[in-house]
Amino acid sequence: MTPVAPGSVIGILGGGQLGRMLANAAQRLGFDVDIYCPEDNPPAARVAHHHWKGAYDNKALLGEFAKACAVITLEFENIPVAAAEAIEAAGTHLHPGAKSLAVSQDRAEEKAFLNGIGIATADYRVINSDHDIAKALPELGGTGLLKTRRDGYDGKGQAWIRSPDDIAAAWADVGAAPCVLEAPVPFEREISVIVARSSQGETATWAPPQNVHRDGILATSTVPSGLPLDVEQAAREKAIALVDALGHVGVLALELFVLPDGGLLANEFAPRVHNSGHWTPEACQTGQFEQHIRAICGWPLGDTRRLFDAEMENLIGEAGNVDPTTLAPGDVLTLYGKHEARPGRKMGHITRRLAPRKA
Numbered sequence: 001m002t003p004v005a006p007g008s009v010i011g012i013l014g015g016g017q018l019g020r021m022l023a024n025a026a027q028r029l030g031f032d033v034d035i036y037c038p039e040d041n042p043p044a045a046r047v048a049h050h051h052w053k054g055a056y057d058n059k060a061l062l063g064e065f066a067k068a069c070a071v072i073t074l075e076f077e078n079i080p081v082a083a084a085e086a087i088e089a090a091g092t093h094l095h096p097g098a099k100s101l102a103v104s105q106d107r108a109e110e111k112a113f114l115n116g117i118g119i120a121t122a123d124y125r126v127i128n129s130d131h132d133i134a135k136a137l138p139e140l141g142g143t144g145l146l147k148t149r150r151d152g153y154d155g156k157g158q159a160w161i162r163s164p165d166d167i168a169a170a171w172a173d174v175g176a177a178p179c180v181l182e183a184p185v186p187f188e189r190e191i192s193v194i195v196a197r198s199s200q201g202e203t204a205t206w207a208p209p210q211n212v213h214r215d216g217i218l219a220t221s222t223v224p225s226g227l228p229l230d231v232e233q234a235a236r237e238k239a240i241a242l243v244d245a246l247g248h249v250g251v252l253a254l255e256l257f258v259l260p261d262g263g264l265l266a267n268e269f270a271p272r273v274h275n276s277g278h279w280t281p282e283a284c285q286t287g288q289f290e291q292h293i294r295a296i297c298g299w300p301l302g303d304t305r306r307l308f309d310a311e312m313e314n315l316i317g318e319a320g321n322v323d324p325t326t327l328a329p330g331d332v333l334t335l336y337g338k339h340e341a342r343p344g345r346k347m348g349h350i351t352r353r354l355a356p357r358k359a
């Protein structure tokens, strides 16, 4: 692919904070950015050159958007695969492509794909009815986490089942939608690998952060993770194997459980920049947002070397109403420009550089 020249227009599907931070990074490299999403006045559109307000199934408008852009990417993976096809039909590349989207949109496909390339996950069963749950529960040891195959995020669309008595309520909770039932993983900690793959097939990973979730939502990401380097290396290799197998172009985040013996089970992946990589711009030579833009534009990847120990703290709900007078001098604050702090809503994050990285 001929490198996309600075001054070109980069299109982004999705208008949230990830799109906003991608737009900021793209603009610093000299690009203009157009946002496509159905919402009014979303965080990303407010920093963009142009907002195409349209539904993800409006093929005609997607086609026009595609013609206006040199390359298109996304910050939101749950767009219909037909939208990806409409963009490609207009002759503009969408990175990442339909394969990364189709696999990551469906937890059953995702697990089957990971297992198929030799990346272990929790034991699971595909669920289409409450009868399927009753059959699968004893096979998984009597406890399971029911997750909708599609559209789950931040712990939404999930219900624990600890005995057959819980089945009816859990099935109702998830809206009787197609699901997977997962065996509980007795993890020692959670980490993620942020990985980038360029359109030339070059790959790079960042140091895997340790991630702590509260109420199903990421609370903090910390580097170093505290894990032995060989465990981190094994995690990085899995993420590289995944992006190679998908032919993925751009950044991708692979969430992993670390078992007490140092073994790794993949949980899920997102085919985009990720909340657990928000510390990378402050703590590394190249951050995830710039790297994603480089990757989709056919530029050489930047150096992912970590320069600082760091902690990223999410500002969720009320915590997003930051009183600037309470900030410590070293707090690097990013706010997403959302006007209303609703419970569970990601409003911003603070990154703290804790110390220069030891050799």
Ligand SMILES: Nc1ncnc2c1ncn2[C@@H]1O[C@H](COP(=O)(O)OP(=O)(O)O)[C@@H](O)[C@H]1O
Residues within 6 Å of the ligand: 122, 145, 147, 152, 153, 154, 155, 156, 182, 183, 184, 185, 186, 190, 213, 216, 255, 267, 268
């Ligand atoms: N099989 C499991 N066993 C134990 N904890 C789990 C399991 N699956 C998910 N979790 C916990 O729930 C969190 C959210 O689940 P995840 O599948 O990542 O959904 P989401 O798409 O909402 O991020 C995980 O980060 C982990 O803390």
Ligand SMILES: [Mg+2]
Residues within 6 Å of the ligand: 255, 268
């Ligand atoms: Mg997750």
